[in-house]
Amino acid sequence: MPLIEFENVSFAYDDTPILRDVSLQIEAGQLVAIMGGSGSGKTTLLKLIGGQLRAQHGRVLVDGIEVSRLNEGELYQLRRKLGMLFQFGALFTDLSVFDNVAFPLRERTQLPESMIRDLVLMKLQAVGLRGTADWMPQALSGGMARRVALARAIALDPQVMLYDEPFTGLDPISLATVGQLIRELNDALGTASIVVTHDVAESLAIVDYVYFLDQGQLVAQGTPAAVRTSTHPFVQQFINAQPDGPLPFHKPAPPYAQALGVQA
């Protein structure tokens, strides 16, 4: 049974449709990328899984449970199975690195402090930042903050990992480090992982499967190898970074000459 399953899911803010008829399945141990331009509905997709938003049509299933049917208490139960890495890490700025990673353990478990200490150091070791345990988040670089946030996200050994733009604003070395960590943690923990991103090169290098999202619809999918040789025009435009294509450079507008008043 797939850990995450979307069945014909649609979602709209008021009258603006964000997702239209999206169906996908992700198994345990699978690392999947969802790619698309800004505003294509990628982040909304993650929020539907986390239950921060509720689908209006179709079903979102996490581990066989339909998310949009849950009440607040059940939702919090479900979220214990989820780990999420936010775009800029979202570390708690008033807590040290150690306390940040310890936060979910202290809040959600009854473990004794000595065991929490061991677990935190293990998680920090896994992301290579045990040396920064006493630092405050402000002292970390962007890449290090992302890795600490990753350690925090895996603190409770989740079954599903969600990554919201994990590569944004990183230098090439940090970017490769984070990418590699995502892959390694996925294999080590056997989680189902979703990476929402528009970073083509890095994600194609690490993921098992790719979905392309355009204006709320899944337009193409496949393994990285298949995607690279795909002739689908949107995929071509996206992975070759062409400014114009199916995703037009110009937003729809009345004719230029008319707007400038040149034409009678």
Next chain:
Amino acid sequence: MKLLFDLVSRLGQPVTNTLIKLGFAARFQLAILRHSATALLRPQLTLREIWFAGVLSVLIIVVSGLFVGMVLALQGYDTLQRFGAASSLGILVALSLVRELGPVVAGLLFASRAGSAITAEIGLMKATEQLAAMEMMAVNPIARVVAPKFWGGVISMPLLAAMFSAMGIFGGYLIGVQLLGLDEGSFWSQMQGAVDFRLDVMNGVIKSLFFGFAVSLIAVFEGYDAPPTAEGISTATTRTVVTSALVILALDFILTAFMFRGV
């Protein structure tokens, strides 16, 4: 016809917006109360917020209280001695501070010192997705962040107001007795004869409790409601101070009307 419709709509819009916001605030207050068990069962969380809201405001409260009391004494002496009633200076200083100035001025200072900081902190946590992250870790941000800040403010406010009044009366004593040479004994005994503990002091404490509730609720609500941008947070911070000031003054009028009517 269209013009009339637009005109009436423009008049109606701020009213509906305000009503919607009030409704949100009321529901938010209920949510805070429902999730207050965490804040009270884990005193460490609330203690930290008392430190932020209360301890860090002590300096400004104490200094302002001292100066307000000293000015009251100087002005009061000038007026009272024309009627040969300079020995009543203690009464004037103590009653104005305990009944009105203590709770009100301390409330205003509290709103601008602690209220704005609370709004900014919550707003920033929202903008940097810290609240969303908390929610995804199955920890309710209202229980973990908002409720402790709210109760920290509610607990701090009456203590700060009492400190303000006490410092103000001490300031009045410094000016009246030490500088202007009033008799120390009659200064205190006249004050004691005219100020009633239940009627004056306790009503002042009750006022400051109300103000603490109001300011804390406004501060956490504006922070939680702020648009997650730099501009949104700065607007929300300003709004906390302005709204708190207006609410404090309005509440003060209502409470005074109930407490001191016919006395």
Next chain:
Amino acid sequence: MKRGMIDFWVGLFVLAGMAALMFLALKVSSQGNLPTGSTYSLTADFENIGGLKVRAPVKSAGVVVGRVSQISLDPQRYVAKVTLDVDSRYQFSRDSSAEILTSGLLGEQYIGITSGAEEKTLKAGDTFKITSSAIVLEQLISRFLFSQADKEKEKQE
């Protein structure tokens, strides 16, 4: 900031707040100048209470012995019925008199009790037999002016 330091400062803060409240309670204000609880009430009827207010002091020989607790109009006789809460340490003979006095020329009004000679004392609920009303300044002045005018008339005649 270490956790222990926060605890310490918050503790100090609460102590300072409590100290301020204690200062306001003990040094600045009074509990009606009476040991609370042990009072008994007496009533007194006055033709005119002037500016007497609820909670005004009741004094005997200048010592505060109680407070005015209630003022109402007797609808039959049109006199003011004043209830006094008197400290139960003090007893007054049954022929004591109560009068409304003014501290200073323009000061607050209070009730003065002058003790009589009888051995029996007033019990809770009893009424003062002898009372004298407040001196109302306006009446005093107008009476003075009228008497002056009368004298002038007499001289002219």
